[in-house]
Amino acid sequence: CPLTIPGGTRQSPINIQWRDSVYDPFLKPLKISYDPTTCLHIWNNGYSFLVEFDDSTDKSIIVGGPLENQYRLKQFHFHWGAINDWGSEHTVDSKFYPAELHLVHWNAVDYPSFEDAVMEGNGLAVIGVFLKLGARHEGLQTLVDALPAVRHKDTVIEFDEFDPSCLIPSCPDYWTYAGSLTTPPLTESVTWIIKKKPIEVDEDQLEAFRTLLFTSDGEEERRMVDNFRPLQPLMNRTVRSSFQ
Numbered sequence: 001c002p003l004t005i006p007g008g009t010r011q012s013p014i015n016i017q018w019r020d021s022v023y024d025p026f027l028k029p030l031k032i033s034y035d036p037t038t039c040l041h042i043w044n045n046g047y048s049f050l051v052e053f054d055d056s057t058d059k060s061i062i063v064g065g066p067l068e069n070q071y072r073l074k075q076f077h078f079h080w081g082a083i084n085d086w087g088s089e090h091t092v093d094s095k096f097y098p099a100e101l102h103l104v105h106w107n108a109v110d111y112p113s114f115e116d117a118v119m120e121g122n123g124l125a126v127i128g129v130f131l132k133l134g135a136r137h138e139g140l141q142t143l144v145d146a147l148p149a150v151r152h153k154d155t156v157i158e159f160d161e162f163d164p165s166c167l168i169p170s171c172p173d174y175w176t177y178a179g180s181l182t183t184p185p186l187t188e189s190v191t192w193i194i195k196k197k198p199i200e201v202d203e204d205q206l207e208a209f210r211t212l213l214f215t216s217d218g219e220e221e222r223r224m225v226d227n228f229r230p231l232q233p234l235m236n237r238t239v240r241s242s243f244q
């Protein structure tokens, strides 16, 4: 089955059992500093839609939290369901959220490129943010308004001056664990930082995600929904929390 990696010991996503997570007083607050001018474009890669950033400098970085050094923002993307009952990749006490945001960063201190970092145990850091149904999210709306232009696989539009920190809850609480990419090549190179608090988005915004297509223009249309990987075994891992 291609969704399991042979010999994988730290695969993602996982269920986060709140009561089994271990408070680590040595975890630092995560420091996020993004420069909106590094935002480049939005594209539909046939699996999700990604907002990509210029990662040739240290202009948009995160540092602190569980991380040994700073990591550069490369892209962010989402996973979502066909209906609001599921869609997130991680679950909390076996509860699914309707969608999950991933902000993907790489360790440019130790490695020369993202492609190199993807192959290393401490190469990547991904911030996960749950989306829940509620009030309309004004920051997300600028993204939603651009989605019709990237409806088909392999379409791209320029997108600039976007600061993704508007999509990250101000509450500092997070869980962290050692995991993997959730799509091929499923490499075990990700330090996951999962925010405890979700952000609220409204039904129309979730529906806008579901208007995207897995398929290219001219192909028979297949709606881009349920683009999340099944839960993976925790195996010999502990999920740490930054809060008591």
Ligand SMILES: NS(=O)(=O)c1ccc(C(=O)NCc2cccc(F)c2F)cc1
Binding pocket: 102, 104, 114, 115, 118, 126, 180, 181, 182, 183, 184, 185
């Ligand atoms: N869902 S997630 O946050 O775990 C995730 C994040 C990034 C990627 C990715 O960059 N894939 C393409 C890619 C590009 C170059 C080299 C790679 F190894 C590679 F996976 C895949 C999954």
Ligand SMILES: [Zn+2]
Binding pocket: 077, 078, 079, 102, 182
């Ligand atoms: Zn993802």
